[in-house]
Amino acid sequence: MTISRQAFLHMSGLSLLAAAVRRAKGAISGTWWGMAIDVAKCLKQENCTKCIVACSQAHNIPSIPDRSHEVRWIWKDSLGHVFPSQVDEYSALRTLPAMLLCNHCENPPCVRVCPTEATWKREDGIVDMDWHRCIGCRYCMAACPYGSRSFNWMDPRPYIHNPNPEFPTRTKGVVEKCTFCTERLAAGRPPACVEACPEKALVFGNLADPHSPIRELLAARRHIRRRPELGTGPDVFYIV
Amino acid sequence: MFMFEKAVAGSRRYWLWICVLAIILGAGFACYLRQLQAGLMITGLSRDVTWGLYIAQFTFLVGVAASAVMVVLPYYLHNFKAFGRIAILGEFLAIAAVVMCMLFIFVDMGQPSRVLNVLLYPTPHSMMFWDMISLGGYLALNAVIALVTLRAEREGVAPPRWIEPIIILSIPWAVSIHTVTAFLYSGLPGRSLWLTAILAPRFLASAFASGPALLILLCLLLSRLTGFSAGREAIQKLAIIVTYAMAISVFFVLTEFFTAFYSQIPEHAESLRYMFVGLEGHTRLAPWMWTSSILAAASLVLLLVPRYRHNQKLLAVACGMVFLSLWIDKGIGLIVAAFVPSPLGAVTEYAPTLPEILIVLGIWAVGALILTVLYKIALSVRETPAFFSAPPSRAEALT
16 A cells, blocks of 8 residues: 555544544543442441342352352452551441442552553543453452452352343453443443442442532542552542 | 484483473373363462462572573673583573473463463553563573574584674573562552562572572582583582572561561561461461571571581582572462452461462473473583583683
């Protein structure tokens, strides 16, 4: 193929322009997803696992009985474990449970270390994953300071009791985690866990919009994030 | 081919040794096939301790590979002639070690069939990408250098001049492979045991102790099994290198302890505490770490006192101690302990399973096999008359 100098210059100019327009559009439409977890509201219903069940059902998460091989997208742990340096021994919160999921960090270490770009930061802030590209080296799991990633130590399919045909199942040997329900967001629906919560304790929204409910909630209420001192910039906030 | 005719003519003892290695290799391979089918669940790894023996062996062996530079540098840069006989042994040891490193990475992968994704989607912001580049490059450099210089030796001529810059390049390259391997760990925000700037220097120091220690043991073994003699001067010079490197390595480890326990920042001390005294009653690593420490201290006594170091038997004991001590430190402790406690404070212990151990032994057998064949070739070349009629050493020809 031959190409004249003029045509080349035209094409370069146009593509630069297109790139600039795309960037400007992104900045204006500005969507940056985040979540706020109202710990007190979440505690209202003791032993409630509705968000976990909804997530597992939506994403074909296997229920593996062996704890060391478990796959988790959203789960519960005590606040003492979630915030080891912020909840002291006199705090009543210490033993109370809180929900845990991927923090969809602003500056995610897992994305930085992945050798195949099988996990990446989307323009709307979500840390996404390609399960077909992942080589299963588990470097992202070593890099994540929150323990938010799970590995398929075995074929997960025999452990999926009620498969959802709308969502892919995974194979053995790949890493997975919460994706903020990208498939539901694309259809204009909130994440499955948010929809399932009977107390509306999980507030999902656009952090880039100063008038969004999540921004108003964060402006009004005291909140903390998991290990912000690491510079990862978690986009999951805990209202305590 | 690469003088392979030399490798197929050997004594009964040689073939017996090859058969033993082949059996271990076969057992490891059978276990690997099982792992391929069932997944990494057959290992002792878990969602809390995601890297274990495989990655730890890789880390340790990168050091052994890098340590070839401790022979190459004095010989080629300083024209230290006593290393003339063992330079090729160092280079061949590096080749065997790098191949083992690559195999250990490979068996650790959940989806080994996708390994080429690392090249299809090159990702410069991942240290693993750079590790692949540096290891592959190092293997190529050493293979070319060893082949060209050995061939020249066989022909009784000086090696071609174009090999000189390649040899010089291999020196910083050796340092780079272990630095990049340390960076693989020391840049992760949540793993306090690794999050230390001294990790790369520490890796290099321990590498320059364990690698030459292994080389001394190999030389002594060769002189017992074959007519080969490395020469007393070469062995003693290597011993001094081991002594310095081991002392520096121990010093570096002690600085880690000072920072962690004097600052008393809990998360910096927790993994170290787990290694040596255990956490919440979980003490599986402690006997190993104490063994490693005692061996390190004892080996330093034997190495630092000239009278002991000059005694070849005691030197062999000291080298064995150095190798074992650093193998425990890097080949088990350092990798596993960084995952304890987990980010959520859970203390999950790791113990390799039998198939996992067999896979590890299988890869060590591959390394031993490569080393045996390469050493056989090198020694056979030297037994032929051309070697004796060709006095110019490789270093002389180059400098």
